[in-house]
Amino acid sequence: MFKQRIEKLGLAAIDGTRSIGRISIFFFQGICLNFFPFIQIFKIMEQVWFIGAKSMFVIVLTAIFTGMVLGLQGYYTLVDYGSEATLGSAVAMTLIRELGPVLSAIMIAARAGSAMAAEIGVMRISEQIDALETMDIHPVRFSFSPRLAGSIISFPLLTALFDVTGIFGGFLSGVMMLGVNRYIYMDRVIRSIDLADVSGGFLKALVFGVIVSTMCCYKGFFAHISGAQAGQGAKSVSLATTNAVVNSCILILISDYIITFFLV
Amino acid sequence: MDQPFIELIDIHKSFSGNNVLDGVNLAIEKGLVTCVIGKSGCGKSVLLKHIIGLMQPDSGQVCVDGMPTNQMDRTQRHRFYRQISYMFQDNALFDFLTVWENIALPLTEKRKTPMDQIRQRVKEKMQVLEISNHENKYPGQLSGGIKKRVALARALITEPAAVLFDEPTSGLDPVRRNGVHAMISTYQKEFGFTAVIVSHGIPEIFTISQRVAMLDQGKIIYFGKNDGIFQTDNDIVKAFISGKEA
Numbered sequence: 001m002f003k004q005r006i007e008k009l010g011l012a013a014i015d016g017t018r019s020i021g022r023i024s025i026f027f028f029q030g031i032c033l034n035f036f037p038f039i040q041i042f043k044i045m046e047q048v049w050f051i052g053a054k055s056m057f058v059i060v061l062t063a064i065f066t067g068m069v070l071g072l073q074g075y076y077t078l079v080d081y082g083s084e085a086t087l088g089s090a091v092a093m094t095l096i097r098e099l100g101p102v103l104s105a106i107m108i109a110a111r112a113g114s115a116m117a118a119e120i121g122v123m124r125i126s127e128q129i130d131a132l133e134t135m136d137i138h139p140v141r142f143s144f145s146p147r148l149a150g151s152i153i154s155f156p157l158l159t160a161l162f163d164v165t166g167i168f169g170g171f172l173s174g175v176m177m178l179g180v181n182r183y184i185y186m187d188r189v190i191r192s193i194d195l196a197d198v199s200g201g202f203l204k205a206l207v208f209g210v211i212v213s214t215m216c217c218y219k220g221f222f223a224h225i226s227g228a229q230a231g232q233g234a235k236s237v238s239l240a241t242t243n244a245v246v247n248s249c250i251l252i253l254i255s256d257y258i259i260t261f262f263l264v
Numbered sequence: 265m266d267q268p269f270i271e272l273i274d275i276h277k278s279f280s281g282n283n284v285l286d287g288v289n290l291a292i293e294k295g296l297v298t299c300v301i302g303k304s305g306c307g308k309s310v311l312l313k314h315i316i317g318l319m320q321p322d323s324g325q326v327c328v329d330g331m332p333t334n335q336m337d338r339t340q341r342h343r344f345y346r347q348i349s350y351m352f353q354d355n356a357l358f359d360f361l362t363v364w365e366n367i368a369l370p371l372t373e374k375r376k377t378p379m380d381q382i383r384q385r386v387k388e389k390m391q392v393l394e395i396s397n398h399e400n401k402y403p404g405q406l407s408g409g410i411k412k413r414v415a416l417a418r419a420l421i422t423e424p425a426a427v428l429f430d431e432p433t434s435g436l437d438p439v440r441r442n443g444v445h446a447m448i449s450t451y452q453k454e455f456g457f458t459a460v461i462v463s464h465g466i467p468e469i470f471t472i473s474q475r476v477a478m479l480d481q482g483k484i485i486y487f488g489k490n491d492g493i494f495q496t497d498n499d500i501v502k503a504f505i506s507g508k509e510a
Contacts, residue, residue, distance in 0.1 A: 038375060123358075131356035134316050135370040135422075136345035142373070 026140065026221065027214050030148045033141035040146050047150025051112040051213075055158055062107050063100075063162040067169020070094055074170070075178045087180050088188030091170030092163075096193055096201045100163040102256050105208035108151075108158060109248040113216035116147055117244035120220030121237035129221070144217040148210070155209030156202045163201065200263045207255055212248045219244035267330055269294040269426060269458050270315055275324035277310060284310050285321070286482030292475070294425075297452055297459040299469045299490075302479035303504070308462040309353070311479065312428050315460065316350045317341075349419035353430045355411045357403040357418075364390075364399045367417045389417040392451070409440045416447065426458040433465050441465055445472050466505055478504065 034040070074090045120143050123129050132139040167189055174180040219226060223240035268291035277285040284307040292298050300308050313319040314326055317333055326333045328344055336344060357366050364386060365372075371382045390396045393413045403411055412432060419427050432448065433441040445465065449472040452459050463469040470476065470490045478486040478493075478501050486493060486501045493505060 119360075126354065127352050127356040128358055130318050131350070131352060133318060134345065134348075134350040135373070135418075136342055137370070137373045 022222070023214065023218050026144065026218050027210075029138075029140045030144040030214065030217070033138055034145040034149050040141075043146035044149045044153070047146045048153050050115075051108065051147070051150045052154030052157055055108050055111050055154070056161065058107050058111055059104055059158050059162050060165050062103055063095075063165035064169040064172070066099060066103060066162075067091060067095065067166035067171075068173040069169075070099075070166070071170035071173030071178070075174050075180065084174075084178075084180055085184050086188055087170065087174045088167075088185040089192035091174070092167055092189040092193050093197065095166040095170075096163050096197050098256070098260075100166060101159045101201050101204035101208060102252060104159045104162040105155065105205065105212060105252045106249055108155065109212045109216070109245055109252070112151075113212045113248055114241050114245050116213065116216040117220040117223075117241040118237055120144075120217055121223035121240045124221060124223045125233060125237060139221070143221065144213075147217055148213045151209035151213035152206060155212075156205040159201060159205035196263075200259075203263075204256060204259050207259060208252050211251045211255060215248045215251060216244040219247070266293070268292055269329060270460070271327040272311070272314065273325045273327065275311070275314060275321045275326070277307075277314065277319065277321050283482050285314070285324075288324070288479070288482070288484055290477055290484055290487065292426075292458060292460055294458050295456055296475055297449070297461065297473040298475040298477060299461045299463055299473040300477045300479060301463065301466060301469070301504070304464070306479050307482060308479055309430050312350070312430050312460065312462055316348060316428055317344075318350075346422055347425045349422060349424040349427045351415050351419045351427060351429045351432055353432075353434055355403070355415040357411060357414060359403050362400050362402055363395065363406070363414050366403065366414055367421055369418065370422050385421060386417075389421055392454070393417050393447070408436055409443060412436075412444050413447065416451070420451065420455060420457075423455070424457060426460070427452075429459065429461040429463075431462050431464065433463060442468060445469065448472060466507075480504075 034044075070091045071087065074087050075084055078084045078087055078090065120129075123143060129139045129143070132142055171182070171185060175182045175185050219240040220237075223236045226236070226240055226243065270290075270292040272288050272290040275285050275288040276283070288311060290311075300311060302308050310319060314321055315328075317326075320334070328347065331340065331344075333341075333344065358369070361369065367389060368382050368386045371377045371385070377385075387396075390399065393416060395410060395413050395417065398406060398410060398414070403414070406414065416432075429448065433444045436444060445468055448459065448461065452472075459473075461469065461473065470493065473490050476486065476488065476490050476493050477484050480500055486496055486498055488496075493501060496502065
């Protein structure tokens with residue numbers, strides 16, 4: 001019994017190490033193959049359109065309500081201390097440093113990340129990835145590299161959109177509904193934010209973009225292995241998609257803490 | 265006999281202790297159509313995937329034009345993939361690409377062939393295979409027979425020396441099955457490629473092939489001319505081609 005448990009533990013460790021190795025190779029291949037033998041500019045633009053432009057509605061909707069909630073909660077907390085004039089700072093700092101990058105990444109993981117995992121997973125189980133190999137086309141370059149580049153471009157832009165829309169949401173609830181002076185709100189927003197906050201937020205967005213695209217494409221690409229118990233059918237694709245989104249969200253939160261630890 | 269174009273030497277492959285290929289030896293001659301028959305699940309597709317390199321043998325060697333595939337360097341491997349095409353059982357067409365884009369894919373992804381030449385070659389293949397009017401359609405909008413033709417056009421676009429067909433007629437009715445066999449035969453004669461066909465279409469597959477190999481329990485139990493299979497003494501082969509249990 002004890003020996004079996006040790007064996008299981010050993011197998012799990014080997015499996016884990018193998019997965020880390022596989023995802024690292026996958027990531028580095030994805031980066032390098034973006035440039036060799038040539039940059040796939042049109043495919044990258046397609047991905048910027050899919051990941052970036054098509055996520056704008058979701059981002060704007062999430063950001064405006066997040067900003068409005070921050071405005072409401074912030075106002076009723078600050079008014080107790082007679083500091084409601086600092087509402088603009090509270091909303092802007094919270095959004096630009098933390099909520100903007102994290103919430104946009106989670107929303108994009110849910111919308112575009114799940115689609116990446118499912119699309120590549122279907123390609124895997126319908127032998128399209130094998131077909132690429134037989135045509136001497138590198139499947140990582142074909143399926144992952146443009147998505148990685150598209151994410152690196154789109155995530156910071158969508159985060160910027162989230163920040164601006166969120167600040168406007170805070171303006172709607174704080175100024176339009178609760179009567180905070182509009183000039184003071186905007187003045188506080190402008191004064192409280194410096195370049196380090198903005199660049200820190202963008203750095204986070206960049207890292208989250210790499211995490212989401214790598215995790216989602218990796219899970220789809222290896223859907224036939226990760227869903228081994230489920231066979232190589234629809235079930236393995238659904239399992240890969242679920243795992244991709246859940247793992248992406250967990251990694252976003254962990255890496256957010258690590259980046260913030262080094263930034264503050 | 266000349267050196268075979270594709271040669272499998274003592275190939276062994278097992279999955280979770282189950283021996284699927286158990287010492288397979290097979291020599292495929294250049295310019296001929298060789299069909300591989302056998303019961304479902306006996307390892308015919310696995311054999312084909314070993315030739316194209318999608319699977320690696322546990323032991324044994326696959327040689328193409330005398331060169332062992334596992335000893336090829338990068339340049340030789342690129343040349344090897346240019347020489348051999350593979351037509352998948354379910355076609356493996358990219359559903360987000362149009363028919364034209366699917367056929368042109370092996371060339372557009374490489375950027376070695378000028379665009380006007382690619383257009384010309386795709387146009388020619390589409391005309392020969394009579395799919396020109398489906399150029400802008402997506403695979404989801406096509407019938408099974410047309411999808412097969414698109415897959416064949418894609419397999420032929422690089423003008424390969426050999427094409428491997430994995431059950432090209434599976435899921436088709438007898439009329440379409442004959443149509444696909446006729447299509448393979450016609451274009452094999454026209455383009456002169458070596459063909460390896462895994463098929464259950466007995467006896468009609470014998471009419472388009474010059475060599476037949478039968479796989480049973482991981483071994484090639486018959487290999488020879490197509491008409492010779494009817495004179496064999498092997499009871500398993502006789503039972504199989506007459507549709508009976510051995």
